[in-house]
Amino acid sequence: MTTRYVIVGNGAAGATAAWTIRARDPGAEIAIVGDEPVPFYSRPGLAYVLLGVIPHKEVFSRPDRLYAEARIQRVVGRVSAIEPAPHRLVTTDGRALRFDRLLLAVGATATLPDLPGIDLDGVVTLDSYEGTREILRLASRARRAVVVGGGITALELAEGLLARGVETHYLMRGDRYWANVLDPAESALVEAHLVADGMRLHKGTELASVIGRNGRVSGVRTKDGQELPCDILGVAIGVAPRTELARSIDLPTGRGILVSERFETELPDIFAAGDCAEVLDPVTGKRSVDALWSVANEQGRAAGDNLAGHPTTYQRPASFNVTRIGGITTTVIGAVGTGGRDDDLVSLSRGDTFLWREQLDGFTTISTEGANRLRLVVGPDRIAGAVVMGDQSLSYRLQHLVRGRVDISAVRDHLLDGSRDLHAVLAALADGGASRGA
Amino acid sequence: MLGRDRAKRDALVAAHVVAEPARCVECGICSYNCPLGIDVRSHARQALPVADRHCLTCGECVARCPRGTLRLEVSRVFAASPRIDEP
Numbered sequence: 001m002t003t004r005y006v007i008v009g010n011g012a013a014g015a016t017a018a019w020t021i022r023a024r025d026p027g028a029e030i031a032i033v034g035d036e037p038v039p040f041y042s043r044p045g046l047a048y049v050l051l052g053v054i055p056h057k058e059v060f061s062r063p064d065r066l067y068a069e070a071r072i073q074r075v076v077g078r079v080s081a082i083e084p085a086p087h088r089l090v091t092t093d094g095r096a097l098r099f100d101r102l103l104l105a106v107g108a109t110a111t112l113p114d115l116p117g118i119d120l121d122g123v124v125t126l127d128s129y130e131g132t133r134e135i136l137r138l139a140s141r142a143r144r145a146v147v148v149g150g151g152i153t154a155l156e157l158a159e160g161l162l163a164r165g166v167e168t169h170y171l172m173r174g175d176r177y178w179a180n181v182l183d184p185a186e187s188a189l190v191e192a193h194l195v196a197d198g199m200r201l202h203k204g205t206e207l208a209s210v211i212g213r214n215g216r217v218s219g220v221r222t223k224d225g226q227e228l229p230c231d232i233l234g235v236a237i238g239v240a241p242r243t244e245l246a247r248s249i250d251l252p253t254g255r256g257i258l259v260s261e262r263f264e265t266e267l268p269d270i271f272a273a274g275d276c277a278e279v280l281d282p283v284t285g286k287r288s289v290d291a292l293w294s295v296a297n298e299q300g301r302a303a304g305d306n307l308a309g310h311p312t313t314y315q316r317p318a319s320f321n322v323t324r325i326g327g328i329t330t331t332v333i334g335a336v337g338t339g340g341r342d343d344d345l346v347s348l349s350r351g352d353t354f355l356w357r358e359q360l361d362g363f364t365t366i367s368t369e370g371a372n373r374l375r376l377v378v379g380p381d382r383i384a385g386a387v388v389m390g391d392q393s394l395s396y397r398l399q400h401l402v403r404g405r406v407d408i409s410a411v412r413d414h415l416l417d418g419s420r421d422l423h424a425v426l427a428a429l430a431d432g433g434a435s436r437g438a
Numbered sequence: 439m440l441g442r443d444r445a446k447r448d449a450l451v452a453a454h455v456v457a458e459p460a461r462c463v464e465c466g467i468c469s470y471n472c473p474l475g476i477d478v479r480s481h482a483r484q485a486l487p488v489a490d491r492h493c494l495t496c497g498e499c500v501a502r503c504p505r506g507t508l509r510l511e512v513s514r515v516f517a518a519s520p521r522i523d524e525p
Contacts, residue, residue: 045465048504054470061464061479293463322461322505329504392506396458 003028005307006089006099008079008245010034011043012296013274013303014105015062018072020304028308031073031097033089038129039064039074044293044323044351046132047153050160056133082249084267101269101307104246104257105300108239108275108291111346113148117210122217123233126157127350135232139164142231146171146220148207149236150178150342151349155194155325157234162199169200169228171207171220172344178325179340180357181332185366186387189373190326197327238347239291241276254278255347256289261313263303273303282313288355291348292319317403318385319353322395328371331395334385334402335360336377360384363416378416381409397426453495453510457482461507468499468508482507 005021007014010032018030040062049056067074077091082102090096110125112118124135135157139145144167147158154170155177162168176187191201205226210233211219219229241256251265252258256278263271263279273279274296278287290296295316305312320333335358348354362379372390376383376398382405386398401408406429414420459482468478474492478499481488488499500508 042464042466044463045467048465048467053504054465054467058466058470059464061466061483294460297459320460324504329506331506395506396509399458399460 003100003308004098005030005101005103006097007032007103007105008034008089009103009105009107009274009276010036010040010074011105011107011274012293013107013300014103015040016297016300017103017105017273017304017307019070020301021308022070022072024305024308024310029073030071031075032067033075033077033079033091033097035076035078036128036130037076040067041129042293043128046126046129047156047160049132050126050135050156051163056129056136059129079245082245082270084249084270087269099269102271103263103303103307104265104270104272104276105274105296105303106242106245106276108241108348108350110153110235111238111240112235113207113237113346115207115209117212117217118235120210120212120217120233121215122212122231123210123235124157125235126153126160127239135160135234136164138232139166142166144228144230145169145232145234146207146228146230147234147236148344149234149238149349150344151181151236151238152321152323152325152351153349154234154236154344155190157236158194158199159197159327161232161234162197166232167200168198169202169230170194171202171205171222173204173206174341174343175203176340178342178344180338180342181336182387183338183340183375185368186373186375186389189371189389190328193326193328236349238345238349239275240347241278241289243276246272246276254287258287261315262306262311263299263314264306271303271307273299279314279316281316283315288316288353289348290319290353290355291350292321292353293351294321295319295353318405319355320399320403321351321353322392323351328389329392331386331388331392331398332356333388333398334377334383336375336385336387356385365416365418365422367418367422374422376415378408378412381407381412383408383415394423394426397429401426401429451495452512455481455488455493455495455499455508456511457485457487457507458509459483459485459507461505463505465504467502467504471498471502473498478508487511 041059045059080092081090110127145161158170206223208223243253246257257272261282302314318334337357337359367374375387377385462482
């Protein structure tokens, strides 16, 4: 009998799940329902569009032709209701889709603060293809922009606007950038680069309200009473998993839709994965939400297996991301939490994970050479996390050492006392000089 | 040709572009910058080496990728090709 799979959400998790199901079940009927009319695109790529590195059309990475070849039906529509008993969902324009198995991969949406004037035209988030085109339209005639928020997305917005020739003011509530992931020296390195590029930084500055004229942003007011005229307010205070569909059918939700390590919800035949899901880690017994492209792909793959009847337990490797912040290529891997306080984010930013904020028992070893910086969090027998800024020659090695939980006890002293060249010590480890841990 | 240039050329001829798909975010900077219009991104996404006979191994995609997804790796993919010596 042909199984009919319906996936809600045409992002990384949803599309990867669809292709995984197709590989597992060549005869299946597969449909993906997405509420954006455009084909699949790289959401992280939007930052490069804003920077002017690529034209906007380059972000369409999986054209509709690929869907047709894989016999995956792409449906443009917004789901208004799920009917679990008859295994059916309904779209806002009245279409009904029957499913045998359903995957919710609806992602997350940028959060806006609840402040006067936040609904004015000119308040923008870097969150969607259409939204990014709107930012480009606004930037082409804007003189000045204010950006609030934290993490990776705030800088993508601020640096993008700056690159478009807009005088950009970045407001930080605290005294340094991304204070719970980066240490003070790392924050300082990023901030120095931003200032050198012409960014106006305002520390200890909190947004109080948005001022408008004729329905459009004309400035912002801060809590300490300053007024800053601007044409654009960029907001990147975090993303919120989209849980409303799950809640409409009484599925338990926390930060995201609660699922098992096999992406099962509490209802039979209904699964959730990707940025919308809060997934159980069978090792720690804790659930976590993520907003990382690589994690969404990994989860889509494992969820696709489970939907297609191949039970696969998802065990997340240490999360990592490589990106440019303040123009500095930076790799963040594993648990690097500083214990610092970051009031600029109310939740996760895109490209971010809570797991980076974990503080594990261990020693920190730091190597700084000019604008390059390396921070290792060294546990009793493995490297728990690393921040690599600038020179990325150790990025690959550390990715594999941290994610592979490679036993470092034989060289731990060398890592900590700095008596030997870090590159040589890590190279020997990565090339198999130590036994692999669990 | 200088010995150094010959060595560099030989190394590039014997190499191809490989990807670490866990790093790839499908932004398309690699494909956009390929002088021959090879769809490097679809290779990277699927963890396939760029074993396209048009690839010049010029390294443009490797250098431009903001995520360190791509690298040149010496391989045997093109080992069957006869070596063309200069006259």
